[in-house]
Amino acid sequence: MIEETFYKQMITIRTVEQRLLSLFSEGHLNGTVHTCLGQEACAVGVVNALDRDRDILFSNHRCHGHFLAYSDNVDGLIAELMGRTTGVCGGIGGSQHLHERNFYSNGIQGGIVPVAAGMAFAEKMKGSGAIAVVFLGDGTFGEGVVYETFNLASLWSLPVLFVAELNGYAQSTPTAMEHAGDLETRVDSFGIHTVAIEVNDVHCVHSTARSLVEGIREASRPALLCLRTYRLGPHSKGDDTRPATEIERYRTRDPLLQLERELPESVRMAIRSEAELRVAASVANAMDAPIAGATRAVAA
Amino acid sequence: MQTVLQSLNGGLKRCFAQDERVVLLGEDVLDPYGGAFKVTAGLSDSYPGRVWTTPISEAAIVGMATGMALRGLLPVAEIMFGDFITLCADQIVNHSAKFRGMYNDQVRVPLVVRTPMGGGRGYGPTHSQSLEKMFLGVPDLTVVAPSLAHDPGELLSHAVLEDEDPVLFIEHKLLYSMPLLTGGGTVRIRRVSEANGYDTVLLMNYAEGTPDVTLITYGGMSRLCAPLLEELAEEEIRVLVALPSSLKPLPLETLAEAAAESRRVVIAEEGTEGFNWGSEVASLLYDRLWGKLDRPITRLATADSILPAAREMEAQALVSADALRNALLEAAA
Numbered sequence A: 001m002i003e004e005t006f007y008k009q010m011i012t013i014r015t016v017e018q019r020l021l022s023l024f025s026e027g028h029l030n031g032t033v034h035t036c037l038g039q040e041a042c043a044v045g046v047v048n049a050l051d052r053d054r055d056i057l058f059s060n061h062r063c064h065g066h067f068l069a070y071s072d073n074v075d076g077l078i079a080e081l082m083g084r085t086t087g088v089c090g091g092i093g094g095s096q097h098l099h100e101r102n103f104y105s106n107g108i109q110g111g112i113v114p115v116a117a118g119m120a121f122a123e124k125m126k127g128s129g130a131i132a133v134v135f136l137g138d139g140t141f142g143e144g145v146v147y148e149t150f151n152l153a154s155l156w157s158l159p160v161l162f163v164a165e166l167n168g169y170a171q172s173t174p175t176a177m178e179h180a181g182d183l184e185t186r187v188d189s190f191g192i193h194t195v196a197i198e199v200n201d202v203h204c205v206h207s208t209a210r211s212l213v214e215g216i217r218e219a220s221r222p223a224l225l226c227l228r229t230y231r232l233g234p235h236s237k238g239d240d241t242r243p244a245t246e247i248e249r250y251r252t253r254d255p256l257l258q259l260e261r262e263l264p265e266s267v268r269m270a271i272r273s274e275a276e277l278r279v280a281a282s283v284a285n286a287m288d289a290p291i292a293g294a295t296r297a298v299a300a
Numbered sequence B: 001m002q003t004v005l006q007s008l009n010g011g012l013k014r015c016f017a018q019d020e021r022v023v024l025l026g027e028d029v030l031d032p033y034g035g036a037f038k039v040t041a042g043l044s045d046s047y048p049g050r051v052w053t054t055p056i057s058e059a060a061i062v063g064m065a066t067g068m069a070l071r072g073l074l075p076v077a078e079i080m081f082g083d084f085i086t087l088c089a090d091q092i093v094n095h096s097a098k099f100r101g102m103y104n105d106q107v108r109v110p111l112v113v114r115t116p117m118g119g120g121r122g123y124g125p126t127h128s129q130s131l132e133k134m135f136l137g138v139p140d141l142t143v144v145a146p147s148l149a150h151d152p153g154e155l156l157s158h159a160v161l162e163d164e165d166p167v168l169f170i171e172h173k174l175l176y177s178m179p180l181l182t183g184g185g186t187v188r189i190r191r192v193s194e195a196n197g198y199d200t201v202l203l204m205n206y207a208e209g210t211p212d213v214t215l216i217t218y219g220g221m222s223r224l225c226a227p228l229l230e231e232l233a234e235e236e237i238r239v240l241v242a243l244p245s246s247l248k249p250l251p252l253e254t255l256a257e258a259a260a261e262s263r264r265v266v267i268a269e270e271g272t273e274g275f276n277w278g279s280e281v282a283s284l285l286y287d288r289l290w291g292k293l294d295r296p297i298t299r300l301a302t303a304d305s306i307l308p309a310a311r312e313m314e315a316q317a318l319v320s321a322d323a324l325r326n327a328l329l330e331a332a333a
Helices: A002-025 A040-047 A064-071 A074-081 A112-126 A144-155 A183-190 A202-219 A244-251 A255-260 A265-288 B004-018 B058-070 B082-096 B131-135 B152-162 B219-234 B252-262 B277-289 B311-317 B321-332
Strands: A056-059 A103-105 A132-137 A160-166 A193-198 A223-228 B022-026 B051-053 B074-078 B112-117 B142-144 B167-172 B188-192 B200-204 B213-216 B239-244 B246-248 B265-272 B298-302
Touching: A002 A040, A002 A064, A002 A074, A002 A202, A002 A255, A002 A265, A040 A064, A040 A160, A040 A202, A040 A223, A040 A255, A056 A064, A056 A112, A064 A074, A064 A103, A074 A265, A103 A112, A112 A132, A112 A144, A112 A160, A112 B058, A112 B082, A144 A160, A144 A183, A144 B058, A160 A183, A160 A202, A183 A193, A183 A223, A193 A202, A202 A223, A202 A255, B004 B022, B004 B074, B004 B152, B022 B058, B058 B074, B058 B082, B074 B152, B082 B112, B082 B131, B082 B167, B112 B152, B131 B167, B131 B265, B142 B152, B152 B167, B167 B219, B200 B219, B200 B252, B213 B252, B213 B321, B219 B239, B219 B265, B219 B321, B239 B252, B252 B277, B265 B277, B265 B321, B277 B298, B298 B321
Parallel strands: A056 A103, A056 A132, A132 A160, A160 A223, A193 A223, B022 B051, B022 B074, B074 B112, B112 B167, B142 B167, B213 B239, B213 B265, B265 B298
Antiparallel strands: B142 B246, B188 B200, B200 B239
């Protein structure tokens, strides 16, 4: 049942991130947290269109959803943010710098884009049939290296999917205050095929991504997928200056709610409680795990 | 007699022949042009599909090469002029040099970024600089610069084929056409192997005994060394020159030993003065040799200013052979 799989992944991401925010407030996290509350359908729709064994994902500062949709490694993510040796990067990377198998993330806007294109180039040279996916946001379109990469990816016919999660803001700044023209048509002149959709429904994201991925794999040509989405949570912790009425309006359109309508309540409840149990267990495991950089384990 | 250019070109060709994972990206690197300084001449004809000429996109060149390195290739990125390396700073500092450490040692980035630095050709403020000092403080980045007395092609080949971490490989424009220093005559050469594979070369203008003064320098400054050593030998001034090829990390043991031999040290570099390579070398030598030096360390560098295009003005800004000779004489006195 694809609905159940998607719901499970989306609710896991939501539950993990809500717990991360509370862990932060409780003082268990060092640094900062960028959640993708409300954008889970982007991660789940795109990642499930990929071949996890060979395709490459490069994500940005808002990477937890992409990471979980790829790896389902709740333990490793929570331990990483809690600074435990059992984290996916031993606590060194923290929230924005994750790596597991073919998944990578980094906290620099735009800088990851040529790196992902280079990975796609390497896979093309090796003939592995793999493609690379890199995640951008509205704000990333302000970085020059992104355009250098659009040009090269098209010029060299690289198998790379650019995914722009357009949530209307760069941190606190509305897109209209920082970008002239239309982001969704910017790559036309590079000869990069673009598809733009509203993210109401994870199935639509998935089917659109899947057809783009198939096309990229077949023709070894780049493509851009623009996902019009909305971030229900703050940029990082509590730094939200958007109008409450705007957020409320989007809350009623939450893709997670859309998906819930497709599932019987008993199934939803079972999946939800399983996710809560998993997250609680992961937090408990991390509490018991050795603190990275400490000479001894500290009791929870 | 082989030139530095021939040595580098030969080194690259050996890399391409030995390992098909080696690829090269850069501006104007294809034959028949073969790169602005011709270091890649003949490569693309011999290895089509492995040498890629790029648009003027330095950040993307290094970014893409970093991605290729992460996925198992051995990329060489050529940046046409060292002055343009500032455009790659984010890729070097926040990507290629970060990944291994921040992913907890789970990945490797065997990347080489090659670029020519240096003045003396009248190219003016943005095509003559020695900007490597800006990258010496980047954790997990190795900075290598061959001198006339090294085997530049061998160092490059080591960086490309053997080093599994990112290397910034600094060439000097004035060295390209010069023949390698092979020793014989007045100037003797001794090679010291270093742990990271990038050797240090010692030059001496004497056969026995201890030197009167030790010169520590690197890269393009080596072009001044042999004539100066011959000249000072006639004045019976014994000079030991230490030429590390690894600017960072520093081969500190070798440098400290060379400094201790004469107890009189001059450090020279072509980068601008202040907050530079010599500052770090001097500081570490003071730590090691406190109380064992006969005089304060002398440091020479290019003036802390832009490099003018006009011949006389440029010459006044750069470290000249005269300035170096005077510093050595003063230290030896």
